[in-house]
Amino acid sequence: MAFGMRRDVLRPSDSARADRVTYVELFFDLVFVFALTQLSAYLYENQTPLGALEGVIMICALWWAWVSTTWVTNWLDPVKLPVRAAVVALAFVSFVMSAAIAEAFGDRAWTFAIAFVVLQVGRTGFIVWATARHDRDVSRDFVCILVWTVAGAALWIVGALLPLSLQLPFWGAALALELIGTALGYPLPRFGRVQLASWDVSGPHIAERTALFVLIALGEGLLVTGFAFVAMESSFESIIAMFAAFVAAAAAWWVYFDHGERIGAEAIEAADEPGRLVRTAYTWVHLAIIAGIVLMSVGDKEALGHPHSHSLAATVVTLGGPLLFLLGTTLFRRVLEHRWAGAHVLGLVGILVLAAFSPLLDALGESVAVALLLVAVAIGETLGRLRRGRRSGG
Secondary structure, three states, X not given: OOOOOOOOOEOOOOOXXXXXXXXXXXXXXXXXXXXXXXXXXXXXXXXXXXXXXXHHHHHHHHHHHHHHHHXXXXXXXXXXXXXXXXXXHHHHHHHHHHHOXXXXXXXOHHHHHHHHHHHHHHHHHHHHHHHOOOOHHHHHHHHHHHHHHHHHHHHHHHHHHOOHHHHHHHHHHHHHHHHHHHHHOOOEOOOEOOOHHHOOOOHHHXXXXXXXXXXXXXXXXXXXXXXXXXXXXXXHHHHHHHHHHHHHHHHHHHHHHOOHHHHHHHHHHHOOXXXXXXXXXXXXXXXXXXXXXXXXXXXHHHHHHOOOOOOHHHHHHHHHHHHHHHHHHHHHHHHHHOOOOHHHHHHHHHHHHHHHOHHHOOHHHHHHHHHHHHHHHHHHHXXXXXXXXXXXXX
């Protein structure tokens, strides 16, 4: 019997469904609201060099789990029942993985590793099976990805069985293997490597899916800050911190959404090798954007809980989040438009200036300064767009 699903579940390329984000994909994304909330709480409670390293591993793992699923649903049609069922199953596994984040480097390391491995291997195996009869090129590419994913899975499982001093290196190596595989094209003997140049990706679908995840991350930040605010007695400092957190989130939304999604979709559709562009702009660069937004929520909570803190950890989380976010958006615009966005670059310089004056500012002062700086970047972004005669994407 021939291997592969009999039913063709590929997205139709000649209809509006090729670009549409489906409701089941949005349902899958909802799980990551919980995941990012758990991650923010973990980072807030572990503001140490070790906690930072663990946080890097967690955010990379979560992002890789989400973005890899987005790639798969770029080819497979979630409207069709087998794909819809698979996405719901992946959402459940992601939910289990998210619940284990707080103890991923403790008692629930095994739970997190098993869930992550099932998610990665199961999803990749499913697309190999679903495309084997209907698009052999895609199936062959994902066979290469599957072999590399299985090799990484072994490192995740072994790392979960070891003490923390060894768990971190093994999990770090597993993530490095994923990144190296992506960069090299997952080469295999006899199979060659994945041919990104031939990948036919939907620009509007990828751009909208990623933009919605950015929106989810911003919403998670407001959720974390809001819960922290209602759990404490109101004071002048807490009200200012809450206001600054909202202004920073709104400005970050403006910076990204003023026309970022629109130019992303347009650039992908016009690219000679859209697969490579998507890999760079959405798989890699957006990791910095999402990590920055998550860290911003930790900084907002720090300003609420310890408004007069002068610690190095408070400065790192308060300034590091906007720095990562602006670095990501600057690179994103560079990749898409082949130019440096002036307002973003000046925003990065402003963050560095604030870092130089951080001994003079407490956590609340830094939070307010960051909010004002992001507002300035948003204004500069809009003025630049108007000068170029571009329409808003928001």
